[in-house]
Amino acid sequence: MAEDPLIRVRGLVKSFQGVRALDGVDFEVARGEVVVVIGQSGSGKSTLIRCLNGLVEPDDGEILVGGTAVDTHSQREWRLLRQRIGMVFQDYSLFPHLTVLRNITLAPIRTGRASPAEAEALARELLARVLLPEKADAYPGELSGGQQQRVAIARALAMRPEVMLFDEPTSALDPETIQEVLDLMRSLARDGMTMVIVSHEMGFAREVADRVVFIDRGRVVETGPPVAIFRDAREERTRAFLAKIL
Amino acid sequence: MQLLLDNAHVFLGGIIQTFQLAVATLACATVVAVLIGVTSVLPFAWARLVALCYVEIFRDIPLLVTMLFVYFGAPLLGVPLSPYWAALISLTLWGGANGAEIVRGGINAVPRHQTVSAVALGLKRWEIFRYIVLPQALLPIVPPFTGLFSNLVQATTLASLVGVTEFFRIGNIIVERTTIQEGHSPAFLVYGFVLLTYFVICSLLTGLSRRLERSLQNRGGRVVRVAVKPTESV
Ligand SMILES: Nc1ncnc2c1ncn2[C@@H]1O[C@H](COP(=O)(O)OP(=O)(O)O)[C@@H](O)[C@H]1O
Ligand SMILES: [Mg+2]
Numbered sequence: 001m002a003e004d005p006l007i008r009v010r011g012l013v014k015s016f017q018g019v020r021a022l023d024g025v026d027f028e029v030a031r032g033e034v035v036v037v038i039g040q041s042g043s044g045k046s047t048l049i050r051c052l053n054g055l056v057e058p059d060d061g062e063i064l065v066g067g068t069a070v071d072t073h074s075q076r077e078w079r080l081l082r083q084r085i086g087m088v089f090q091d092y093s094l095f096p097h098l099t100v101l102r103n104i105t106l107a108p109i110r111t112g113r114a115s116p117a118e119a120e121a122l123a124r125e126l127l128a129r130v131l132l133p134e135k136a137d138a139y140p141g142e143l144s145g146g147q148q149q150r151v152a153i154a155r156a157l158a159m160r161p162e163v164m165l166f167d168e169p170t171s172a173l174d175p176e177t178i179q180e181v182l183d184l185m186r187s188l189a190r191d192g193m194t195m196v197i198v199s200h201e202m203g204f205a206r207e208v209a210d211r212v213v214f215i216d217r218g219r220v221v222e223t224g225p226p227v228a229i230f231r232d233a234r235e236e237r238t239r240a241f242l243a244k245i246l
Numbered sequence: 247m248q249l250l251l252d253n254a255h256v257f258l259g260g261i262i263q264t265f266q267l268a269v270a271t272l273a274c275a276t277v278v279a280v281l282i283g284v285t286s287v288l289p290f291a292w293a294r295l296v297a298l299c300y301v302e303i304f305r306d307i308p309l310l311v312t313m314l315f316v317y318f319g320a321p322l323l324g325v326p327l328s329p330y331w332a333a334l335i336s337l338t339l340w341g342g343a344n345g346a347e348i349v350r351g352g353i354n355a356v357p358r359h360q361t362v363s364a365v366a367l368g369l370k371r372w373e374i375f376r377y378i379v380l381p382q383a384l385l386p387i388v389p390p391f392t393g394l395f396s397n398l399v400q401a402t403t404l405a406s407l408v409g410v411t412e413f414f415r416i417g418n419i420i421v422e423r424t425t426i427q428e429g430h431s432p433a434f435l436v437y438g439f440v441l442l443t444y445f446v447i448c449s450l451l452t453g454l455s456r457r458l459e460r461s462l463q464n465r466g467g468r469v470v471r472v473a474v475k476p477t478e479s480v
Contacts, residue, residue, distance in 0.1 A: 042289075053366060055365065079365075079368055079370065080368070080370075082366060082367065082368035083368040087363075087366040087441060089359065089362070089363060091359055093359045093360060093362070093363035093380075095360065095363075095364075095378055096382070097381045097382050106367075106369075106377060107367035107368060107369060110369055110370075110373050111367075111369070111378070152363075155367070156366075159367065159368065225418065226450070231369075234289050244306070
C-alpha cells in the first residue's frame with residue numbers, strides 16, 4: 001500500500017466578502033516532495049498555503065495531515081499541528097525585541113519540544129547551518145533582509161517540522177540577498193525536507209521542484225514535473241502566464 | 247524666606263501626604279490601566295464593551311466632579327470615605343481610564359504580522375501576548391504614560407477640595423493664616439514655592455521615563471508610533 005500523502009487537500013473553498021479566493025482546490029504533497037506553487041498575484045496562492053496550517057479557515061473542503069482529517073474549525077487542533085508544519089513568510093517577521101537566539105528557541109521551549117539547553121544547542125546548530133553562527137546575540141534590526149529571512153527559516157526549522165511552507169520568501173528582499181536564501185532552500189531540498197513553496201523565481205522552481213502547481217483564479221489549472229510545465233504546458237492559461245513571466 | 251523655613255515641618259507634612267497620595271494613585275491607576283487596557287483588546291465582544299464603557303465614562307467626566315461624587319456619594323451607599331480615600335479612588339478611576347487608552351494604543355501598535363508569525367509557530371494565545379505583544383507594546387507606552395503620571399501628580403492638588411491636607415492645601419492654609427496674623431499676603435512666595443516643588447517632581451518623573459525608554463531601546467526595542475489621543479488635562 002502506498003504511503004498516505006503528508007498533506008492532502010480536497011475541494012477547498014474560501015471566499016472573502018463574496019470573492020472566491022479558492023474555488024475547489026485539490027492538492028497534495030508527498031513526504032519528501034518539493035512542490036512549487038506558481039500563479040499570478042491574487043490567484044489564491046497565499047490563501048491556499050495559509051489553509052495548510054490553519055491561518056485561514058476554509059469555508060468548505062477537507063484537509064488531511066498524515067492521513068488524518070483535520071477539524072479545520074478547531075484552532076486548538078491547528079495549534080498542535082503547527083508544531084509539525086513550519087511556515088516562512090514574505091516579510092520575515094522576526095520578533096524585534098528578542099535576540100536571534102531567543103527568536104529561535106522561544107517556540108521549542110514554550111511548546112515543550114525541547115529543554116532550554118537542548119533548544120539552545122539546536123539553535124546554534126541551525127545558525128551554523130544558515131551560515132550565521134556569529135549572529136546568535138544580535139537583534140533582528142542589526143541584520144540584512146536576507147539574513148533575517150535565513151533566521152526566520154532557522155526559527156521554523158527549530159520546531160523540527162515535517163513540512164515547511166514558504167510564501168514568497170524572497171519577494172521582499174533586495175536582489176543581492178535573494179540568492180543566499182534560495183541557496184539555503186536548495187540545501188534543505190537536497191536534505192529531503194518536504195516543502196511547499198510559493199515563488200516567482202522560475203529558475204529556482206525548475207531546479208528544485210519535484211512538482212509545479214499552477215493556480216489561476218482559485219483553481220489548480222495544471223500540475224506536473226517542472227520540465228513538463230515549463231517546456232510544454234498543456235493548458236493555454238499556463239502557457240500565457242509563463243510567456244509573461246519568463 | 248523665613249516664613250518658608252518657619253513652616254518647614256508643616257510643608258513637610260503636606261509633601262509627605264502629597265507623595266503618599268501620588269504614589270498610591272500611580273500604582274493603583276497603573277494596575278487599573280493595564281487590566282482595562284488588556285480587556286479592551288480581548289477577543290470577546292462583551293469584554294471590549296465593558297472596557298469601552300469604563301474608559302468613556304471616566305474620561306468624559308471632569309475629575310473634580312468624579313471626586314466630589316465619590317466623596318459625597320459614598321456615605322449614601324453606607325460607606326463613608328475619608329477625604330484621602332475618596333481622592334485616591336477618584337484619581338485611580340480617572341487615571342485608569344486614561345491609562346487604559348494608552349495601553350490599548352500600545353498593544354494595537356504592535357504589527358499584526360508579529361502575532362501571525364507567533365501563531366504559525368504553534369504558540370498559545372496567552373504566550374503570544376506575554377512574550378511577543380506585551381514587550382513590544384511597552385516601549386511606545388512609556389512616553390504617554392509619563393505624561394499621564396505627571397498629570398496625576400498635578401491632579402492630586404484637587405484632593406484639597408475634599409479636604410485632604412496635602413501639599414497644595416498646606417500652602418493655602420499658610421497663606422491665609424499669615425495674611426490674617428500679619429496683615430500682608432505671602433501668596434506669591436508660598437505659591438511660587440509650591441509651583442517649584444511640583445515642577446521638580448514632574449521633571450524627575452520625565453527624566454526617569456527617558457532613562458527607562460533608553461534602556462528598553464538598548465535591549466532591542468523599537469520605536470513604534472502609538473495613535474493615542476493625548477490625555478486631556480484636568
Ligand atoms: N484577508 C483577506 N481579506 C479579503 N480578501 C482577501 C484576503 N486574503 C486574500 N484576499 C483576496 O483573495 C484573493 C487571493 O489572494 P491571495 O491568496 O493573497 O493571492 P496570491 O497570494 O496568489 O497573490 C485576492 O483577490 C485577495 O484580494
Ligand atoms: Mg500571496
